[in-house]
Amino acid sequence: MSRPVFIVSDHTGLTAENIARALLTHFPAQPLRYLRRPFTTDMAAAQSVVREAETLAARGERPLIFTTTIHPDVLNTLRTAPAQVFDLLTENLRILEQEFAEAPRLEAGGHHDMQDNEAYLSRMEALDFALATDDGVGDRQYGLSDVILVGVSRAGKTPTSLFLALQHGIRASNYPLAEDDFERDGLPAPLQAHRDKLFGLTIDPRRLHAIRTQRKPGSKYASIEQCEYEVRRTNTLFARLGIPSKDTTSASVEEIAAGVLALLRQSGRLEG
Amino acid sequence: MSRPVFIVSDHTGLTAENIARALLTHFPAQPLRYLRRPFTTDMAAAQSVVREAETLAARGERPLIFTTTIHPDVLNTLRTAPAQVFDLLTENLRILEQEFAEAPRLEAGGHHDMQDNEAYLSRMEALDFALATDDGVGDRQYGLSDVILVGVSRAGKTPTSLFLALQHGIRASNYPLAEDDFERDGLPAPLQAHRDKLFGLTIDPRRLHAIRTQRKPGSKYASIEQCEYEVRRTNTLFARLGIPSKDTTSASVEEIAAGVLALLRQSGRLEG
Incomplete structure (x- = not known):
């Protein structure tokens, strides 16, 4: 019962x-x-x-x-x-x-409907933006972003950017760190003009290995060696360049998004 | 102040x-x-x-x-x-x-963190599913869907499917109605085996015209004539086949999603 x-x-x-x-x-x-x-x-x-x-x-x-x-x-x-x-x-x-010292206006349901039309439109626009710019875009899109999420494949960039858009109307684009970036070291060229917008996502290599194995079992991409290499290089990059970052290993998108929002508020790019 | x-x-x-x-x-x-x-x-x-x-x-x-x-x-x-x-x-x-008659277990924040791991994973899986199947997929994906959103381009299918995934862990795929479907009349072939999963999105043609004009100004796609034609054919299709549907013209994704959830509950495919 x-x-x-x-x-x-x-x-x-x-x-x-x-x-x-x-x-x-x-x-x-x-x-x-x-x-x-x-x-x-x-x-x-x-x-x-x-x-x-x-x-x-x-x-x-x-x-x-x-x-x-x-x-x-x-x-x-x-x-x-x-x-x-x-x-x-x-x-x-x-x-x-x-x-x-004022009576409430008692129309119903104002908080979730279209009355707050401007905020709603900005959420939908941000969602369009996140979808259009998922996984790697040009300089113009980075310029229009509120934040650029940086991390290796499957570290949580896409769910976080969609959540930021749908819930908060934040325009988040992604930069996926890949082999080339690690070989070159230093900040990838497309990000250099947007350093103050970067937010890094990192993850435990074993967790990354498990996630990637689900998608491409037995691949080099999913191997623990590759995951350890990519995460080590990522963490070094974030530390050396002072990129604020969050470990997503046991964080929900709500928690990762809260980290992004806190950064935007600290830097005065978001009210509150 | x-x-x-x-x-x-x-x-x-x-x-x-x-x-x-x-x-x-x-x-x-x-x-x-x-x-x-x-x-x-x-x-x-x-x-x-x-x-x-x-x-x-x-x-x-x-x-x-x-x-x-x-x-x-x-x-x-x-x-x-x-x-x-x-x-x-x-x-x-x-x-x-x-x-x-029981004391609360007072650990903090249980409702939004990873403690409810299974529900969280199903949300993330549903999101992957929605992203992978956005705008037209094969029979296998339709078979795995909880619901298939049917409607013309820019009627609100994508934001709704992402919201259903992120908030509710519902696997929603899309079927975009297009010229071919209207010429043939009747239920599009890929949907015939999944009729009980269909949920229609409709929209006021003037609103659709405005949305499409933002994307492709001056195109046939965005013209009021084309929008009126597509919406008329869509509404006829929904009515004739008895497909439950919602007008998205002034509805938020929360409201559209609530319609989908109600349908899933009525048909016993979702608890509550």
């Missing part, structure tokens, strides 16, 4: 689910199942959630309901369910109302 | 920032600036935030502090700041503790 966890939102429910997961991760022994009810914008939809909760509670599965709704009708309806309701926004909204 | 909004997290701070933005969007007249302090994991880091808050408060800019930390030391330190502190997790954690 698992506990039903309702995610009820007047929009996509991503924020409510993130909070629910952030909380429930601290109870790893609890068997849970998620029941997502996005776009719950009126009382009828809320009543349907309540009926589901009643059915579940009747057979001993008392639900948890996490909601980011701010509609009083929807919230009051949800509160009639035989469930523990987590109202994630309205209490804090009241505190902000006092803090600002 | 703008209000400083601190985002304090023992991890990347994405969840805290999402909640802060969900709340603050209801006060559009308030000038705000975000000050992100990710990876605030100890008292020294928390004290540094308090000192910043004191400096700002002294010049009349009383900060807001949104935090998802669950460290008692960090939280208690933040509470000494001359600021309005929004503690987003610990109150709810106490409610869950009672609900489950």
